[in-house]
Amino acid sequence: MSKHVTIKEVAAAAGISYQTVSKVLNHQVKVSTATEERIRKAAAELGYRPNLIARSLRSQRSRMIGFSWEPTPPEQSNQIYTQFMESICYYSEAVGYHILMFPYKPGSAWVNSYRDLIETNRVDGFILSSIEMNDARIPFLLEQSFPFVGFGRANPEWEFPYVDVDGAVGMRKVVEQLVSKGHRRIALINWSETKSTSVGKNRMKGCMEALNAAGIVVPSGWIALGEGDFAFAYQNALKWLQAPLASRPTAIITFSDVMAIGVMNAALKLGVRVGPELAITGFDDSPPMQYMIPGLSSVQQPIWEVGRVAAEMLQGILNDAPPQNQSVLLEPSLVVRESSSYPAYSV
Amino acid sequence: MSKHVTIKEVAAAAGISYQTVSKVLNHQVKVSTATEERIRKAAAELGYRPNLIARSLRSQRSRMIGFSWEPTPPEQSNQIYTQFMESICYYSEAVGYHILMFPYKPGSAWVNSYRDLIETNRVDGFILSSIEMNDARIPFLLEQSFPFVGFGRANPEWEFPYVDVDGAVGMRKVVEQLVSKGHRRIALINWSETKSTSVGKNRMKGCMEALNAAGIVVPSGWIALGEGDFAFAYQNALKWLQAPLASRPTAIITFSDVMAIGVMNAALKLGVRVGPELAITGFDDSPPMQYMIPGLSSVQQPIWEVGRVAAEMLQGILNDAPPQNQSVLLEPSLVVRESSSYPAYSV
Incomplete structure (x- = not known):
């Protein structure tokens, strides 16, 4: 060196x-361009580089942002976290910060990891993901008055800065697209309400509002709430699709891609043609969706943008210029493919 | 605080x-259990926590490991990086280190990021991924004598510590499984040789050796080397599968999952039944493979283990106890599903 x-x-x-x-x-003072130029030139010629550790000690800043995430189940294809990390890395580095990654731990052990990082001065702030409705990290960080921004919402009683994707809007787009194709007999598959994040709740809310607006009533037997995985979706779809043509759903809305693939598998098992005879939609537009036969329609989240907003909100807080809006909701888009582009099947 | x-x-x-x-x-000396207990008790009661920044300055250690990765194309489902990051985070934290993530940049800008992190004392070592055959980061880090471990191999002229998955063994398992089902007419789809990583080359080497061992000669027209994406696999498979039954391949080996899905799409397009009439295999066993109809056989990499070995090798180097083996190759497994479990089709 x-x-x-x-x-x-x-x-x-x-x-x-x-x-x-x-x-x-x-960067603590402005001088004339000529003076600045002289200093920059001398610094460059000598190969001057700030020693960030020494600087951190003086300024009590580590210039690190802590980030941790709860791994998704291996059966689920989900590139959200890699995209999100790419984005927060990129926008943090641009202002001289780096991301400090630390592992997920269940329960209070995770909170202890946050506490350790604060008390050992390892980070200046956190970006939170995998947020649960009553996430213990949030009251802890609020109590510490330690800077953080959430990717996702929690218990509305807690006021904290967050950015999230408006899942309700995504589902409204799904319903409106299906209604535009003449669908009225629509079934839903979602995670159980007991699941402790707000993600499924928000999507369901948007879905029900859009269905109500279209005057569509979903029979309670056509709302499946449970594990929310492949097998759960497969079993429910299999049950519904064995009913006579005139009394079965013409469209099944799922709240994740892996559930959409489960429904597709059930349809193929029974010889129901996906697209012409049954519409299916997913959520996340993960890579396989476009390559399924037929291609599956899915809601696409603006993850790069979520990362940018989260990183910029946190920088504002760290620089004593907190964002004007404490909460930002970004709108997802709907990618329509063959699985939901046919007119509703009628007998 | x-x-x-x-x-x-x-x-x-x-x-x-x-x-x-x-x-x-x-942790610099051992004392009696009673003495240690007294110290730990006093430390706990007072709420003593080491100030890691101050400690870093004294010991010239940041206790951070730099990590950066080149994002995979969005069309490809690949959980390798999230799994790898989870693993290096987990095993580094266990010994008091954290991962510092910084963004990918094309060309020499990436090397500059590594240089900056070294010169500003931000990291004690690096774990490299997305390694290219003539990767400029490697001679740079060797010249700096800066600690690093690679996930992946490069130009064999450079000696550096790495851990990698033995892709050749993975392909040998694929070939042997197909041969055990009676396949002799086998076609291959891989990335072009001009692609600058060693990954495709190693897989191809294992494939050709196993085919030779089985006395199988692949006509040059049945080896497609090119973009290595969905469209490339789809087009080549479409061409081969239009030949008369007796003179077309009974099995198509691909070197990634997205290519396997491309071949599957071509087969379905032509009404060729995947499994009974055509065997297909992929590589990585990404989540959709098990849910395709039929389920697609694929090579599964031991990524958690790769992360563990990489983190532990680097810790050895940082603690002046470098690993005995400078290079570790881990063996992948083959997950056999319906797409390659039928006896070879014969007319």
């Missing part, structure tokens, strides 16, 4: 006082 | 000398 160059040496080479050079290099 | 407790205060509370307490808390 090159020998460490000090600010003193840069000041001597530039012929400018130590105090001024220090302030300019630490 | 709680007031900062010093080692001096812990020593006073425990009634033990500052030097001893300091060494015990910094």
Whole structure:
């Protein structure tokens, strides 16, 4: 490694006082362009690089943002976390910060990881994901007055800055597209209400509102709430699709892609043609959706943008310029493919 | 945040000398269980926590491991990076380290990111992924004598510690399974040789060796090397499968899952039954493979284990106890599903 160059040496080479050079290099003062140019040139020629550890100690800043996530089950194809990490890395580095990743732990052990990182001065703030409705991390961080931004919502009693995707809007788009094709007999498959995140609840809310607006009543037997995995979707769809043509759903809305694939498998098992005879939609537009036969329609989340907003909100907080809006909801889009592009089947 | 407790205060509370307490808390000396217990108790009661930034400055250690990855194309379902990150996070945290994530940049800009992190003392070492055959990061880090471990191989002229999955063994397992079902007319779809990583080359090598061992000669027209994406696989399979039954391949080996799905789409398009009439295999066993109809056979990489070995090798290097083996190759497994479980089709 090159020998460490000090600010003193840069000041001597530039012929400018130590105090001024220090302030300019630490972005604490503005000087004339000519002076700044002289300092930058001397710094570049000597190979000056700030020692960030020493700087952290002086400023009590680590220039790190803590991030941890709860792994998705391996059966689920989901690129949301890689995309989100790419985005928060990119937008944080642009302002001199890096992401410190630490592992998920169940229960209170996770909160302890956050506590340790704060008390050992490892991070300046956190970006939270995998947020549960009564997530213990949130009251803990609020109590500590420690900077953080959430990707996702929690118990509405807690006020904290977050960015989220408006799942309700995504589902409204799904319902409106199906209604535009003449669907009236629509069934739903979602996670159980006992699942402790707000994600499924918000999607369901948007779905029901849009169905009501279209004057569609879903029989309670056509709302399946449970595990929310492949097998759960497969079993429910199999049951519904064995009913006579005139009394079975013409469309099945699912709240995740893996459930949509489960429904597709059930349809193929029974010889029901996906598209012409049965519409299916998913959520997340994960990579296989476009390659299924037929291609499956799905709601696409603007994850790169979520990461950008989260990183920028946190930077605002760290720089004592908190965002004007404490909460940002971003709108997802609907990718319509063959699985929901046919007119509703009628006998 | 709680007031900062010093080692001096812990020593006073425990009634033990500052030097001893300091060494015990910094894991530099072993004392009797009773003494250690007294120190731990005093430390816990006072709420003592080491200030890692101050400690880093003294020891010139940041206790961070740098990690960066080149995003996979969005069309490809691949959970390798999330699994790998989970693993290196987990095994690094267990020994007091965290992962510092920084963004991918094309070309020499990426090397500059590594240089910046070294010169600003942000990291103690790196774990490299997305390694190319003539990856500029490797000679740079070797020249700097900066600790790193690669996930993947590069130009064999460079000696550096790495862990990799033995893709050749994975392909050998694929070929042997197909041969056991009587397949002799086998076609291959791989990335072009000009692709600059060793991944495709190693897989191809294992494939050709196993085919040779079985006395199978693949006509040059049945080896497709190109983009290696969905469309490339689809087009080639479409061409082959239009030949008369007796002169077309009974099995198509692909080197990634997205290519296997491309072949499956071509077969369905032409009414060729996947499984009974055509065997297909992929690589990575990404989540959709098990849900395709029929389920697609695929090679599964031991990614959690790759992460563990990489993290542990790097810790060895950082603790002046470098691993005995500079290179570790881990064996993948083959998950056999309906797409390759039928006897070879014969007319």
